[in-house]
């Protein structure tokens with residue numbers, strides 16, 4: 148009888164922590180071009196004035212985001228996702244983040260509702276793409292294309308790519324969520340530079356998306372935390388359950 152030695156799949160070991168944000172920690176790996184993104188349970192809102200914990204949010208968000216990134220990649224969107232490493236860890240390509248947060252909206256809600264004086268829930272006749280300057284100290288103020296260009300946050304070519312990718316992601320996500328009985332109201336994306344390419348970065352989770360149940364309009368996202376609506380964990384769990392049912396539970 149021959150005893151065969153199983154060689155374990157080598158996963159990049161966590162190196163030095165180089166960034167800690169509100170919901171995630173980033174670690175270096177032995178490979179300069181790869182980074183480990185660790186998902187925390189901490190939740191913040193209103194530019195970190197409100198703080199709390201959502202039990203197992205990190206685990207749920209890592210899985211939701213992994214499933215969604217795989218789905219987007221399969222449909223031709225270039226992302227930083229490489230593979231899910233563990234419950235809370237995702238291996239991603241290192242990015243030089245473009246300091247422009249991109250919000251895509253399909254239905255009026257949140258700050259758009261306040262700014263325009265229109266009640267939440269009105270469906271827009273076409274998606275709106277907005278830019279915000281990624282700067283915590285300033286509370287991420289809204290900016291336009293000219294600001295991004297004149298202040299050197301991104302080039303025109305990069306913004307064209309970002310707009311195109313954001314609208315493609317919107318189409319794919321609207322379709323995905325619709326198929327599991329969820330309205331995609333709005334969401335935030337971040338992009339970064341990697342080897343002369345613009346890749347979708349960060350995460351796609353109920354932390355950064357507004358998701359409403361298609362039948363009841365019940366909120367299934369971080370607004371439950373922001374607005375003290377309760378049943379936060381249950382809502383994230385339900386989003387995970389529906390997305391998993393649709394996209395399957397594959398490894399890697």
Ligand code: C5P
Pocket residue numbers: 248250256257258259287333334335354355356357369
């Ligand atoms: O607050 P506002 O209506 O502008 O948010 C639009 C969308 O962007 C929401 O889905 C919200 O969760 C997301 N967002 C985010 N991070 C921010 C600002 C907004 O994920 N810093």
